[in-house]
Amino acid sequence: MPPNSTRAPEALLANLAKPIQWLILVALSFVVTALIGLTGLPAAILLGPMIAAIVVETNGGSIRLPPFVRLVAQAIVGCTLASAVSPQIVARFVTEWPLLLSVVLTVISATSLIGWVLGKYQIMPGTTAVWGFSPGAATAAILMAGAYGDDVRLVAFMQYLRVVMVVGAAAIVAHIWIQVTPTADTTTWFPPIDWTAFAETIAIATIGGVAGHLLRFPAGVMLIPMAFGAVLQSSGIVKIELPYWLLAMSYAFIGWMIGQTFSRDILMHALKKLPHIVLAVLVLIIFCGGLAAILTELLGVDPLTAYLATSPGGLNSIAVIAASSKVDMSFIMALQTLRLVIVIAVGPSISRFVARRLEQTLNIGTLK
Structure with missing residues (x-):
């Protein structure tokens, strides 16, 4: 009896056919998105x-996405970010x-x-926290955590919880600061399409996405279409068109x-560690808020622009929030894009360096 009672909640959807599970996921997604949309949160x-x-x-x-x-999806998002790149960002x-x-x-x-x-x-075991708070490139962090013998489940939870909290905090700040209205009220889902520009955009996403996948560069499926599309659009060769x-x-x-x-x-x-993880993420969010205040003082940018620019993670969602707000988009995208590129290029190496030093410190402490 105990085994059955323990497994019953887990088997709630497992007994259903996969098409039924997909229908439930789609329907629930619509409902939850609508409820969040009523609050005016851009994300x-x-x-x-x-x-x-x-x-x-x-x-x-x-069920799993193929x-x-x-x-x-990642290549399309890359093209979306490319559409926000302008000569002003380069000048920044x-x-x-x-x-x-x-x-x-x-x-x-x-x-x-x-x-x-x-x-x-020892709030987190071993070097788990180092990989869990690696600022970006979540997949690489999870893989390297496994190589270090750390708990990859806890690392994955920390990585994605951080993204959820950062995005949620940014959306709430934007909503409170300027009273963002729900995007559903003003968005045209099926606008007229420039089919030539749309075909060019799909070609950029396809070629760039395939190149990123074959090169196996971290986040290359998103970054290469972004870079490719940004160069072509900034030079006036193509226009990014995404309905x-x-x-x-x-x-x-x-x-x-x-x-x-x-x-x-x-x-x-991860339940036992949840309070520690949440507190650590909150500390990080508050710290970045302090950086935003410094930017406001030094450059005179408005506080919301500075806050979104320094938000630690969730570039895609930050772009959506920024696009729904009266902010300096070029400044936000310049800083966020720079952070993403640096994190992907050297973030795993920095985390590996910190993990090694922490491992040495823990070993020395154990010997003492």
């Missing part, structure tokens, strides 16, 4: 499907790169320090991808 299109996927997964769901769909890089670089390196240092402190004082229905589907797919990593096993396993 509803991502958070709704993500929460729905978590609910389905933790109740015995066994790898091809994951690649397409050129004129303010020392300050932007300093802010990015400070955020990366803060995340590494938090991971090191959690590990040193809202396609963008919404891509964000929903990414939300499902993230949500499907939160299995019941991971959640139950």
Whole structure:
């Protein structure tokens, strides 16, 4: 009897056929997205499907997005980010790169320090916290955590919980600051399409996505279409054309991808550490808020622009929030893009360095 009673909740959806599970996931995604949308939070299109996927997964769901769909969604998002790149952003890089670089390196240092402190004082086992707070490149962090013999389930939970909390905090701040209205009221789902521009955009996403996949560069499926599309659009060769229905589907797919990593096993396993993880993420969010205040003082940018620019993670969602707000989009995208590129390029190496030092510290402490 006890085994059956323990497994019953997990088997709630597992006994259903996969088409039925997909119908439940889609319906629940619509409901949760609509409820979040009523609050005016700009990230509803991502958070709704993500929460729905978590609910389905933790109740015995066994459905997964095909790898091809994951690649397409990431490539489309890359083109979306490329559409926000303009000569103004490039000019921002050129004129303010020392300050932007300093802010990015400070955020990366803060995340590494938090991971090191959690590990040193054994709040998290071994070097798990270092990988869990690695600022970006979640897949690489999870893989390297496994190579170090750490708990990959806990690392995955920390990585994605951090993204959820950061995105949620940014959406709430934007909503409170300027009273953002729900995007559903003003969005045209099926606008007229420039078919030539749309075909060019799909070609960029396809070629760039395939190249990123073959090169196996971290986040290359998103970054290469972003870089390729940004160069072509900034030079006036093409115009990025993405109808809202396609963008919404891509964000929903990414939300499902993230949500499907939160299995019941991971959640139950991480439950004991949840207060520590939440507190650490809150410290990071407050720290970045302090950086935003400094940027406001030094550059005179408005507080919301500075806050969104320094938010530690969730670039895709930050872009959506920024696009729904009266902010300096070029400044936000310049700093966020720089952070993403640096994190992907050197973030895993920095985390590996911190993990090794922490491992040595723990070994010395054990010998004493």
